[in-house]
Amino acid sequence: MIIIGCDFHPSFQQIAMFDTETEATEEHKLTHASGEAENFYRKLTAPAIVGIETVGNDQWLVQLLQKLGHEVWVGDAAQIRASYVRKQKTDRRDAKPILQLLIEGRFPRIWIPDAGVRDHRQLLMHRHKLVQIRTRVKNELQHLMLNQGMQKKHKLWSTEGRAALASLPLEPWTD
Template sequence: MLLIGGPKQFGRKEPSMIVIGCDYHPSWQQVCWMETTTGETGEQKLEHASGEAERFYRRLPTPALIGMESTGNCQWFVDLVGALDHQLWIGDAAKIRATDVRQQKHDRRDAALILKLLLEGRFPRIWVPSGEEKDLRQLLIHRYKLVRIRAQVKNELQHLAMNQGGDPEAEVVEQSGRKGAPRATAAGVGEPAARRPVQVKRDVGRADCPTRSSRGGVC
C-alpha cells in the first residue's frame, strides 16, 4: 500500500471523518480508507450486485468523504452516496494517473493513491452537474432534436405545395365536407399524392406537440 500522510495534511475537516479512496468498476469497487482521528486504515473489495457495497456505505458511523476517478455507469452509486449524506468527489482520471510514478494500474494501489491524494489535499477534483442539471440538459437536447424534426417536416410540406403550384405559405390540403377526408388542391393529383401532404401535416403536429410540452405547455 502507498504511504499515506497523517490527518493533519488533509486540511480543514470535521473532528472525525472517514476518507475513502474508491477505484470504481461497473460490477465492483476497491476501497481504501482512513479514519482521520485515530489514523486507522483498511481496504476491501466490494461487490455491487450482492448489495455488499451499499451495506458498507450504510454502516459508516460518520459522513465520509469519498474520492473516485471520473467514469460512467455509476449514477446509482452517486445517488446512494448523496442519499446517505456522504461527500463524493470526482477526480480527473488522467491527472490522478499522472501522479502514480509506476504508471501501472493495480486496483488496490489505485484506491490507495486516491486516498493519498485526498489526505494530502492534491486530489484533482472536477465539477460534476447535479441530477437536476443533468435532467435539464437532456430535456434541452430532446427539444433541440424535436425542433429539427419539425423544421424538416415543414420544409417538406412547403416543397409539396410548390410542386403542386400552390402557395408554400398556405395550406396544401383542405378538408372536405366529410371529416378527415383530404382532397388535393391541384387537378389530376392521385389519391396517394393527396394523402402524402396530410401525412406530412400530421408529422408536423406530432413534432409540435412534444415541443410545446417541453416548454411547459399542454399538448
C-alpha cells in the same frame, strides 16, 4: 472522519478507506449488482469523503452517496493517473493512490453539477431531440410535396397546405 478512495468500474468498485480517528486503513471490493456497494455506504455511521475518478457511468453512485449524506469529490482522471509513481494499472492498486491524494490534500477535484442543474440539462437535451425529430418530419413532408410537384415552403403548415398534403395520392411506401 472516514476518507475513501474509490476506483469505479461498471460492475464493481475497489475502495481504500482511511479512518482519521483510529488511523486504520481497509480495502474492499464492492459489487454493484448484488447491492453490496449500496449497503456498505449505508452502514457508514458518519458522513465520509469519497473520492472517485471521473468516468462516464458513475452518476448513480454520485447521486446515491449524496443522498446518503456523504461528500463526493470527483477528480480529473488524467491528473490522478499522472500522480501515480507506478504506471502499471491494476484494480487493486488504483484505489490507494486516490486515497493518498485525498489524505495529502492534492486530489485534483473538478466541479460537478448539483441535481437541479443536471435535471435542467436533461430537459434541455430532451427538448433539443424533440425539435430535431419535428424538423426531420417536416422536411420529409416538404419532400413528399415536392415529389408531387407542389412547392409550398412555409405555407405547407397553413390550413390549406395541410389539406393539400392530406389529399395527396401517396405511394404505398409512404404508409
